[in-house]
Amino acid sequence: MLDAIVVGAGMAGLLAAIRLRERRRDFIVLERSRELGGTWSSNTYPGCACDVPSLLYSYSFEPNPDWTRVYPLQSEILAYFRRVARKYELGPHLRFATEVTQASYDERDACWRVETRTGECYIARALIFGAGQLSRPLVPPLRGVERFAGKAFHSARWDHTFDPAGKRVAVIGNGPSAAQFVPEIAPRVARLVVLQRTPNWTIERPDRSYRASERWLFRRAPIIMKLGRALIYARLELIFRGFRQGSLMARLLRRKLRSAMEEQLPDPRLREKLIPDYPVGCKRIVVTSDFLSTFQRPNVTLETDPISHVTREAIVTMIGREHPVDAIIYGTGFEATQFLAPIRITGRGGVALEDAWRDGAEAYRGTTVAGFPNMFILYGPNTNLGHNSIIFMVERQVEYMMRLLDALFGRGLQALEVRSEVMRKYNEDIQAHLERSVWRAGCRSWYQTASGKVTTNWPHSCSAWARLMRRTNLEDFRLSG
Numbered sequence: 001m002l003d004a005i006v007v008g009a010g011m012a013g014l015l016a017a018i019r020l021r022e023r024r025r026d027f028i029v030l031e032r033s034r035e036l037g038g039t040w041s042s043n044t045y046p047g048c049a050c051d052v053p054s055l056l057y058s059y060s061f062e063p064n065p066d067w068t069r070v071y072p073l074q075s076e077i078l079a080y081f082r083r084v085a086r087k088y089e090l091g092p093h094l095r096f097a098t099e100v101t102q103a104s105y106d107e108r109d110a111c112w113r114v115e116t117r118t119g120e121c122y123i124a125r126a127l128i129f130g131a132g133q134l135s136r137p138l139v140p141p142l143r144g145v146e147r148f149a150g151k152a153f154h155s156a157r158w159d160h161t162f163d164p165a166g167k168r169v170a171v172i173g174n175g176p177s178a179a180q181f182v183p184e185i186a187p188r189v190a191r192l193v194v195l196q197r198t199p200n201w202t203i204e205r206p207d208r209s210y211r212a213s214e215r216w217l218f219r220r221a222p223i224i225m226k227l228g229r230a231l232i233y234a235r236l237e238l239i240f241r242g243f244r245q246g247s248l249m250a251r252l253l254r255r256k257l258r259s260a261m262e263e264q265l266p267d268p269r270l271r272e273k274l275i276p277d278y279p280v281g282c283k284r285i286v287v288t289s290d291f292l293s294t295f296q297r298p299n300v301t302l303e304t305d306p307i308s309h310v311t312r313e314a315i316v317t318m319i320g321r322e323h324p325v326d327a328i329i330y331g332t333g334f335e336a337t338q339f340l341a342p343i344r345i346t347g348r349g350g351v352a353l354e355d356a357w358r359d360g361a362e363a364y365r366g367t368t369v370a371g372f373p374n375m376f377i378l379y380g381p382n383t384n385l386g387h388n389s390i391i392f393m394v395e396r397q398v399e400y401m402m403r404l405l406d407a408l409f410g411r412g413l414q415a416l417e418v419r420s421e422v423m424r425k426y427n428e429d430i431q432a433h434l435e436r437s438v439w440r441a442g443c444r445s446w447y448q449t450a451s452g453k454v455t456t457n458w459p460h461s462c463s464a465w466a467r468l469m470r471r472t473n474l475e476d477f478r479l480s481g
């Protein structure tokens with residue numbers, strides 16, 4: 001029997017693997033794709049980059065002096081994770097093209113049985129999910145789309161055989177992904193129509209290449225990188241203060257973003273369509289300096305009338321406006337609130353996780369779930385941010401998880417399971433705090449379930465998360481064996 005199975009070889013799964021390897025645990029990492037890197041290997045659309053500055057977007061213990069830009073490109077983030085995996089010799093533990101379909105807890109032997117699409121079955125004491133929140137593309141079921149004769153694909157499954165040059169293209173959605181690839185393809189296509197359902201707040205993205213002298217300094221004086229990282233972290237933490245409804249920072253942020261957006265949008269008709277009226281941060285702020293100006297191009301149209309249906313060669317809106325197109329690109333985001341789906345997970349007493357989570361996903365510190373002993377979720381429920389680096393969140397979570405695993409293995413325990421009353425109280429507090437956050441201020445976003453419950457986001461600052469995760473209270477758990 002293995003000590004642990006890690007599901008997913010993205011940023012979180014790799015970090016768990018590094019820590020397990022340091023402790024000489026017997027473990028494997030099951031990854032459904034043929035590549036590590038998670039979101040950074042599946043998203044390859046033009047312009048794909050991270051909207052968190054590069055100095056902060058790395059593991060704290062593995063600073064990267066090779067970043068070429070202030071905002072790192074997808075290709076260099078992927079290269080970074082490959083390099084880290086090599087350095088920590090994770091290769092022998094990684095199993096690619098191995099999609100987990102089912103995981104069930106065996107109470108008698110206190111272990112997890114994990115089954116894969118290819119028919120293998122693995123058994124381990126602990127099960128660790130590093131499956132991400134944004135891994136399953138959401139493609140809305142548009143009426144008539146099956147008749148569409150052109151190309152259609154999602155931004156996270158970019159079709160690189162498609163050459164946009166001279167084509168008429170429709171982009172559905174205007175979130176962070178679309179805001180990155182729209183400015184890239186707009187100069188190349190014949191016509192581009194962006195179908196927007198809701199406008200987004202945007203904030204400037206002061207990107208530039210690092211000079212050779214800066215990169216030399218990063219390499220020679222790592223303290224400079226550390227300092228830069230701390231400054232970026234502190235600046236982003238300030239933005240979080242604006243995510244409290246009615247706060248002074250919320251008002252300042254709104255004024256600042258509004259005036260910056262107006263400056264980029266001289267046309268009052270575009271302003272009216274592109275500047276939101278809901279509070280800043282309610283939906284993820286789009287970090288961009290070139291998305292808004294793209295709508296001033298003569299070959300780009302912003303369509304705000306809702307989509308009615310698709311014909312063989314066009315998208316038709318509710319008022320009957322027809323947009324003939326050769327391709328449809330879905331920038332429509334991900335099924336974020338269906339954590340861990342479609343894996344069928346059953347815990348103690350054969351209870352299915354999807355039943356336990358019928359009213360929305362919940363966990364204790366986003367990591368453990370009552371009824372599911374020895375199971376850990378990285379970047380789990382209510383651990384997402386709208387303002388800072390997820391790597392920071394996951395690092396603190398992995399430190400916490402490893403202390404729990406040390407207790408499990410070190411004390412010779414059979415099982416460790418969070419007490420249901422502890423988890424319930426924790427989530428009542430989380431939801432009470434979320435009530436006052438901008439994410440409950442009336443807009444619809446991927447932060448919420450269909451019933452409006454915010455199951456993705458952490459309601460406090462990153463520093464508060466670090467303080468919480470520093471403490472491990474084993475009284476919160478039922479320990480057996």
Ligand code: NAP
Pocket residue numbers: 049050051052134140155172173174175176177178180195196197198283284307331332333334444445446
């Ligand atoms: P998203 O933020 O969920 O945006 C999806 C877009 O599609 C929205 O504009 C949405 O409109 C629209 N949409 C969805 N269903 C639709 C329908 N049936 N009809 C019309 N429009 C529809 O997705 P995303 O842009 O892929 O970004 C997802 C998340 O990924 C981001 O919030 C961010 O956390 C992450 N991301 C990060 C980076 C980075 O640089 N770190 C880059 C890209 C993405 P509504 O707003 O009306 O729902």
